[in-house]
Amino acid sequence: MTYRFIDHTADIGIRVASADIRGLFEEAARALVEIMGARSSGGSRQERISVHGLDQVDILVRWLQELLYLIEVRDLRITQVEIVEIGETDLEALVTGTVSPTPLKAEIKAVTYHNLEIQEVDNNLEATIIFDT
Amino acid sequence: MMEGLRIRRIDPFRLEIERKPPMRTRGIVYANSKIERSLEKDIVLQQVANVACLPGIVGPSLAMPDIHWGYGFPIGGVAAFSARDGIISPGGVGYDINCGIRCISTRLGLDEVKPVLDELLTGLFRNVPAGVGSINKGFQVGKKEFREVLTKGALWAVKKGFADRDDLDAHEESGCIEGADPDMVSERAVERGLPQLGTLGSGNHFLELDVVDDIMDEETANRFGLFAGQVVVLVHTGSRGLGHQVCDDYVHSMLVSLRRFGIELPDRQLACAPVGSPEGKAYLGAMAAAANFAFANRDLITLVVRETFERQFNRSSERLGMRLLYDCCHNIAKMEKVTHEGSPITVCIHRKGATRAFPPGDPRLPERYRQTGQPVLVPGDMGRMSYILAGQAGSRETFYSACHGAGRLLSRRQATKISRGRSILDELRKKDIHAMAASRSTLAEEIPEAYKDVSDVVDTITGAGIARPVARLRPVAMMKG
Numbered sequence: 001m002t003y004r005f006i007d008h009t010a011d012i013g014i015r016v017a018s019a020d021i022r023g024l025f026e027e028a029a030r031a032l033v034e035i036m037g038a039r040s041s042g043g044s045r046q047e048r049i050s051v052h053g054l055d056q057v058d059i060l061v062r063w064l065q066e067l068l069y070l071i072e073v074r075d076l077r078i079t080q081v082e083i084v085e086i087g088e089t090d091l092e093a094l095v096t097g098t099v100s101p102t103p104l105k106a107e108i109k110a111v112t113y114h115n116l117e118i119q120e121v122d123n124n125l126e127a128t129i130i131f132d133t
Numbered sequence: 134m135m136e137g138l139r140i141r142r143i144d145p146f147r148l149e150i151e152r153k154p155p156m157r158t159r160g161i162v163y164a165n166s167k168i169e170r171s172l173e174k175d176i177v178l179q180q181v182a183n184v185a186c187l188p189g190i191v192g193p194s195l196a197m198p199d200i201h202w203g204y205g206f207p208i209g210g211v212a213a214f215s216a217r218d219g220i221i222s223p224g225g226v227g228y229d230i231n232c233g234i235r236c237i238s239t240r241l242g243l244d245e246v247k248p249v250l251d252e253l254l255t256g257l258f259r260n261v262p263a264g265v266g267s268i269n270k271g272f273q274v275g276k277k278e279f280r281e282v283l284t285k286g287a288l289w290a291v292k293k294g295f296a297d298r299d300d301l302d303a304h305e306e307s308g309c310i311e312g313a314d315p316d317m318v319s320e321r322a323v324e325r326g327l328p329q330l331g332t333l334g335s336g337n338h339f340l341e342l343d344v345v346d347d348i349m350d351e352e353t354a355n356r357f358g359l360f361a362g363q364v365v366v367l368v369h370t371g372s373r374g375l376g377h378q379v380c381d382d383y384v385h386s387m388l389v390s391l392r393r394f395g396i397e398l399p400d401r402q403l404a405c406a407p408v409g410s411p412e413g414k415a416y417l418g419a420m421a422a423a424a425n426f427a428f429a430n431r432d433l434i435t436l437v438v439r440e441t442f443e444r445q446f447n448r449s450s451e452r453l454g455m456r457l458l459y460d461c462c463h464n465i466a467k468m469e470k471v472t473h474e475g476s477p478i479t480v481c482i483h484r485k486g487a488t489r490a491f492p493p494g495d496p497r498l499p500e501r502y503r504q505t506g507q508p509v510l511v512p513g514d515m516g517r518m519s520y521i522l523a524g525q526a527g528s529r530e531t532f533y534s535a536c537h538g539a540g541r542l543l544s545r546r547q548a549t550k551i552s553r554g555r556s557i558l559d560e561l562r563k564k565d566i567h568a569m570a571a572s573r574s575t576l577a578e579e580i581p582e583a584y585k586d587v588s589d590v591v592d593t594i595t596g597a598g599i600a601r602p603v604a605r606l607r608p609v610a611m612m613k614g
Contacts, residue, residue: 008544009542054388058388103266104266107265109229109377110228110381112205113384114402130204132229
């Protein structure tokens with residue numbers, strides 16, 4: 001597991017780390033899927049996600065918001081996430097899974113920007129993300 | 134981040150955070166010594182100070198005694214911004230726009246309810262949709278009608294016969310925030326919210342039966358229709374996915390335009406825009422629409438509660454005396470008139486985890502509460518007491534705002550950890566509290582120890598002259614999402 005929970009009084013906080021930016025975005029997505037209980041063991045439904053934002057912090061939040069929407073509203077249960085392309089302000093990703101309205105484990109209202117930074121720590125990239133629950 | 138904030142105790146109920154650049158004003162935290170010891174000082178006081186940096190703030194950046202760590206604004210934060218040159222911040226309202234609480238009174242005594250409590254709770258649990266991502270399968274409105282919900286709120290519910298006209302003025306703003314603009318609500322927000330109208334949701338949202346355990350102000354209690362031993366119903370929920378999406382949409386749109394407005398922020402979650410700017414006005418219209426959804430949401434849940442009681446007791450809800458005592462918003466921004474330094478001004482007041490608390494005599498109160506002051510509902514945690522307060526003259530210094538609950542003490546994860554191996558349902562049962570939850574993990578996260586003692590919060594609010602206690606409620610049955 002390359003993310004761990006951090007204590008936040010009202011909400012859920014996670015710290016994600018990866019060797020590169022692509023990995024960081026994928027790990028953050030896997031963390032969200034796991035917290036919500038939205039993982040699926042198989043499936044062939046593919047969703048292509050394009051996100052545009054102000055900078056990498058903004059596209060990280062917006063990428064996770066897109067996933068949250070697919071899970072909550074479109075009932076997508078997710079097998080795999082892949083960042084196809086990522087720049088400073090744009091992201092292309094492929095999400096694979098299956099549409100199934102299985103009950104979710106936790107309600108995440110939103111992905112917040114609260115004190116969110118992407119930092120280099122010990123040759124890794126790290127981000128701390130607070131979800132409103 | 135500002136290093137070394139200086140904190141000073143003003144009196145037994147108030148702490149001051151001294152103004153220090155880039156703060157534009159000082160901070161005031163309402164806290165007695167017990168609350169002060171429980172504060173996560175380095176985090177929450179910093180958040181109060183961050184809010185003090187926002188343009189156009191009027192008076193101090195305030196925090197109620199149930200303050201805890203939020204994102205951007207602290208939970209329990211209150212801040213007023215000038216309508217002329219101040220800002221509005223979606224993060225200062227929060228994702229759950231018009232999350233709020235209502236109290237429905239009954240004429241039933243506990244002796245009448247106790248023998249059928251399990252049956253009644255089971256009925257409520259069956260009839261009120263709750264839980265993670267809950268949708269209302271039994272009741273769906275079309276898109277056109279949904280616009281009416283967003284525009285009119287409780288008034289829509291009354292027109293459709295889902296709520297009682299006599300209860301309208303017992304909603305804050307009569308259940309309809311003016312200026313709601315459904316065109317400012319995104320397709321996605323509608324998509325998220327539409328199927329969720331009439332649902333409780335999960336997390337800290339709840340439906341609870343309480344008994345009036347103690348009357349602390351006889352005269353006011355009489356006017357509120359409260360008596361010792363009486364059963365009342367509390368409903369706590371908000372605007373569900375609709376509000377969450379509105380907040381998402383506008384935090385982003387304001388982040389994009391920050392540079393244009395020349396606003397610098399200590400935390401992106403504080404993203405904001407001038408109240409009068411196109412972005413600010415658009416958010417106000419969308420936020421009011423989401424707030425109206427929340428009023429209608431609580432009205433629909435109330436309808437189901439009434440029907441469940443009617444079937445259980447084989448009497449009409451009128452005969453059961455089921456009336457809305459009050460419905461308060463506690464995540465909201467509103468344009469309100471206040472007096473500041475002797476002059477009347479209009480401010481955009483943000484209450485994030487705080488309740489409006491108009492004092493006796495305020496002309497904005499409905500006739501029945503004009504002499505008493507506004508009812509302020511302060512729910513405790515699952516195992517402890519809740520309070521009904523009434524606004525007092527001292528609320529002028531908080532722009533007519535009071536606390537909204539007990540305030541979290543432990544994170545959900547810490548709460549889950551310490552509740553491992555325990556049966557929370559059995560523990561509650563030993564206290565004579567019946568509980569049902571859509572998820573076991575919600576119960577674990579919401580254990581009583583996860584919250585501050587609401588009595589300390591109420592003591593502080595009372596001591597500061599913001600509101601006075603009218604009645605104390607003891608939970609007897611609850612359902613959680």
